[in-house]
Amino acid sequence: MKHPLDEYLRIEAFPTIWCPGCGNGIVLGAIARALKRAKVDPDKVVLVTGIGCAGRMATYLYTDNAHVLHGRAIPFATGVKLAKPDLEVIVVGGDGDILAIGGNHLIHAARRNMDLLVIMVNNQIYGMTGGQVAPTSPLGAYTTTTPYGNIIERPFNAVKLVAAAGANYVARWTVAHPIQLTLSIKECLKKRGFRFIEVVSICPTIYGRLNKLGGAPNMIKLLRKISVVKKVPPEEAEISADKIVCGVFVNKDEEGYMDRLIKYRERALRT
Amino acid sequence: MSGRVEFVHGDYACAMAAIDAGCRFFASYPITPSTEIAEYMARELPKVGGVFIQFEDELGSIMAIIGASWAGLKAMTATSGPGICLMAEAIGFAAMTETPCVIVDVQRAGPATGAATRPWQGDLQQVKWLSSGDYEIIALYPWSVQETYFLTIDAFNLAEMYRVPVFFLLDAVVGHMREKLVIPPKDQIKIVNRKKPSGVPDEESRKRFKPYEPDPETLVPPMACFGEGWRTRCETSAHDEWGLPADNKSDVHGALVKRLCDKIRKNRDKIVKWDIAFCEGSLDYLIVSEGFMARICKAAVLELREKGLKIGLFRPITIWPFPDKELREVASKVSKKIFVIEMNYGQVYKEVTRFSENVELIPWLSYEPPTPRDIINLIRERI
Numbered sequence: 001m002k003h004p005l006d007e008y009l010r011i012e013a014f015p016t017i018w019c020p021g022c023g024n025g026i027v028l029g030a031i032a033r034a035l036k037r038a039k040v041d042p043d044k045v046v047l048v049t050g051i052g053c054a055g056r057m058a059t060y061l062y063t064d065n066a067h068v069l070h071g072r073a074i075p076f077a078t079g080v081k082l083a084k085p086d087l088e089v090i091v092v093g094g095d096g097d098i099l100a101i102g103g104n105h106l107i108h109a110a111r112r113n114m115d116l117l118v119i120m121v122n123n124q125i126y127g128m129t130g131g132q133v134a135p136t137s138p139l140g141a142y143t144t145t146t147p148y149g150n151i152i153e154r155p156f157n158a159v160k161l162v163a164a165a166g167a168n169y170v171a172r173w174t175v176a177h178p179i180q181l182t183l184s185i186k187e188c189l190k191k192r193g194f195r196f197i198e199v200v201s202i203c204p205t206i207y208g209r210l211n212k213l214g215g216a217p218n219m220i221k222l223l224r225k226i227s228v229v230k231k232v233p234p235e236e237a238e239i240s241a242d243k244i245v246c247g248v249f250v251n252k253d254e255e256g257y258m259d260r261l262i263k264y265r266e267r268a269l270r271t
Numbered sequence: 272m273s274g275r276v277e278f279v280h281g282d283y284a285c286a287m288a289a290i291d292a293g294c295r296f297f298a299s300y301p302i303t304p305s306t307e308i309a310e311y312m313a314r315e316l317p318k319v320g321g322v323f324i325q326f327e328d329e330l331g332s333i334m335a336i337i338g339a340s341w342a343g344l345k346a347m348t349a350t351s352g353p354g355i356c357l358m359a360e361a362i363g364f365a366a367m368t369e370t371p372c373v374i375v376d377v378q379r380a381g382p383a384t385g386a387a388t389r390p391w392q393g394d395l396q397q398v399k400w401l402s403s404g405d406y407e408i409i410a411l412y413p414w415s416v417q418e419t420y421f422l423t424i425d426a427f428n429l430a431e432m433y434r435v436p437v438f439f440l441l442d443a444v445v446g447h448m449r450e451k452l453v454i455p456p457k458d459q460i461k462i463v464n465r466k467k468p469s470g471v472p473d474e475e476s477r478k479r480f481k482p483y484e485p486d487p488e489t490l491v492p493p494m495a496c497f498g499e500g501w502r503t504r505c506e507t508s509a510h511d512e513w514g515l516p517a518d519n520k521s522d523v524h525g526a527l528v529k530r531l532c533d534k535i536r537k538n539r540d541k542i543v544k545w546d547i548a549f550c551e552g553s554l555d556y557l558i559v560s561e562g563f564m565a566r567i568c569k570a571a572v573l574e575l576r577e578k579g580l581k582i583g584l585f586r587p588i589t590i591w592p593f594p595d596k597e598l599r600e601v602a603s604k605v606s607k608k609i610f611v612i613e614m615n616y617g618q619v620y621k622e623v624t625r626f627s628e629n630v631e632l633i634p635w636l637s638y639e640p641p642t643p644r645d646i647i648n649l650i651r652e653r654i
C-alpha cells in the first residue's frame with residue numbers, strides 16, 4: 001500500500017526511533033506535506049539536523065540530508081546554501097540544539113538574514129539524554145536536573161529573540177496545529193531570507209511523566225487549551241506553562257544574504 | 272622553474288595556492304597569525320565567483336566549510352591553535368562523514384591564548400589527536416613560502432583523493448616571512464577532483480546507491496554531493512554503507528572505523544613526503560627537524576659538514592602520516608646519535624623515540640628563532 005507522502009519519505013529507514021506520542025512525527029509530516037503542496041522538487045531540498053530527538057528527522061525525509069553535530073546544523077546549512085544557492089535548505093532541531101548549544105549561530109544567521117528555513121521543535125526538555133532542564137523549560141517544570149521544580153532557570157522566548165535579530169519570518173505553532181504549521185512551512189518555502197518557525201511539541205515519555213501531564217492525548221489537549229492564535233507583534237508572543245501565543249509575528253521581504261552576496265560580487269568585479 | 276614571480280609572505284602564498292587549487296569557499300574567524308589568509312580570500316574569492324564568509328566563531332566556520340564541501344565546492348578555513356581547539360569536534364565529524372576539506376593552522380605560541388604573534392611549533396600532536404574516537408587525518412608542513420604554495424595544492428588534492436580533512440601547518444615565521452615565490456603556469460599544476468558515483472541518478476539507480484560504499488582499491492567511497500539527485504546522506508552517527516544510522520550495530524561501526532583509518536594507513540606510501548639532506552654515505556649524527564626550524568638546521572649541517580662532521584638532516588613534510596619507515600631507514604645508518612631539534616618541548620621527538628633509543632631532544636623554547644650558529648653550538652656541546 002502506498003501512502004500519499006511516500007515519495008517524500010525514506011521508507012527503508014522506518015519505523016522511526018521516536019517514542020509513541022512524540023510530536024516529531026507531526027512536524028515531519030508537516031514538512032513533507034508542505035513540500036508536496038508547494039511542488040518543491042525533492043532533489044533540490046537539503047534537510048540538515050543537529051543532535052537530539054528532532055535531529056533524527058534527517059534520516060526520514062527522502063531528500064539529500066545531513067545529520068550533523070550538536071548545535072551546528074545552522075552553520076553547516078549556511079555552507080550548503082552559499083555553495084549551492086538553488087537548493088532549498090531546511091534546518092530542523094530541538095530547543096537544546098538550536099537555542100542552547102547552537103544559540104550563537106541562530107542569532108547570527110538571523111542577523112545575516114541567511115536564506116534558510118529553521119524549524120525548532122520545542123519540547124521544553126532534553127529528551128534524548130533523559131529529561132534535563134532546557135533553555136525553554138517553563139518555570140515550575142520538573143526535570144531530572146531541576147528535581148525540586150524549575151524556579152531557577154528562566155526560559156527563552158525564541159520568537160522574540162529571532163525577531164529582534166532580524167529574521168524575515170518568525171512564527172510559532174504547536175503540534176496541535178498541524179494544518180497551520182503545514183501552511184506556514186509552505187509559505188516559507190517561497191520566501192527569501194531567514195525564516196524561523198517554533199513548534200511547541202510534546203514529550204509524553206519524559207516531560208509528561210515528570211510533570212504528571214497524563215500521556216500524549218492529554219498533552220495535546222492541554223496544548224490546545226493553553227494556546228491562542230493572535231496577530232500580534234513578536235514582543236507580545238508570550239509563552240509559558242499556562243499560555244502559548246501562536247501565529248505569524250514577523251513576515252517581511254527584506255533582502256536575504258544571497259541577494260546581498262550577488263551585489264557584493266558585482267561590486268568586487270567593478271573595483 | 273618558469274612562471275610568474277611574486278614576493279609574498281607564506282600566508283598569501285597559501286591563499287593564492289588555495290584559489291589555484293580550485294578552492295571556492297572560505298569561512299573563518301579572525302585570529303593572529305592567520306588573518307592575512309582570510310583577508311586575501313575576502314579580496315579575491317568574490318572575483319572568481321567564490322564565497323568568503325567571516326563566521327561568529329571557529330565552531331561555525333569549520334562546519335560551514337564541511338557543508339560547502341558536501342554541496343560540491345572545495346573549501347578551506349584558516350586559524351591558529353586556539354581556533355583549532357574549537358574545531359576539535361568538527362574534525363571528527365569531517366573524518367566520520369569523509370568530507371574533503373583543508374584546515375590551515377598558522378601556529379602561535381601556546382598553550383591557551385599563549386602569545387598571538389609569536390612562533391611555536393606546538394600544534395603538531397594537537398592536530399593528530401584532536402577529536403574523540405579512532406580516525407586518521409593528513410597534515411602537511413612546509414618550510415618556505417615556495418613550498419607553502421606547492422603543498423597547499425597537494426593539501427587540496429589529498430583531501431579530494433582520500434575524502435579526509437587535511438591540516439596545513441604553517442609556522443608564524445613562514446606565514447609572515449616574505450620571499451620569492453614562483454607560480455607555475457596553470458597547465459603545470461596538477462589538480463585532483465573527488466571521484467563521483469558512476470551513472471546517472473534516477474528512481475532505480477538512486478535506490479541502489481550506497482553513499483558510503485568504498486572503492487575496493489582505495490577504500491574511499493565516491494562522493495555524491497547535495498543537489499546532484501542522489502538523495503545522499505551526510506551522517507555523523509555510526510552508519511552503514513547506505514548512510515543510515517547504525518549506532519546499534521557494533522560490527523558495522525567497527526568496520527567503518529577500521530576503514531576510516533585504513534584508507535589512510537594502507538595508502539600511506541602514496542601520501543607521505545619527507546626530505547633528506549647530506550645523508551648519503553655513513554653518518555655519525557642525524558638532525559631531525561621540521562618546518563622553518565629544519566631550514567635553519569640545514570644551514571648548520573652544511574657548516575658542520577664543511578668542518579668534517581658526518582651529520583645529515585631528515586625533515587618530515589607530512590607530519591601525519593609520519594614518515595617513520597623512511598626515517599628508520601636513514602636512522603639505521605647513524606652510528607652515534609640522532610638529535611631532534613624543534614621549537615616545542617618534544618612533539619616530533621615523540622615519534623622518533625618510537626623506534627630509536629639513541630635520540631636526544633634539543634628543544635628551542637624561545638620566541639626568537641635560533642641562528643644556524645646557535646644550532647652549531649648546541650650540537651658542539653653534545654658531541
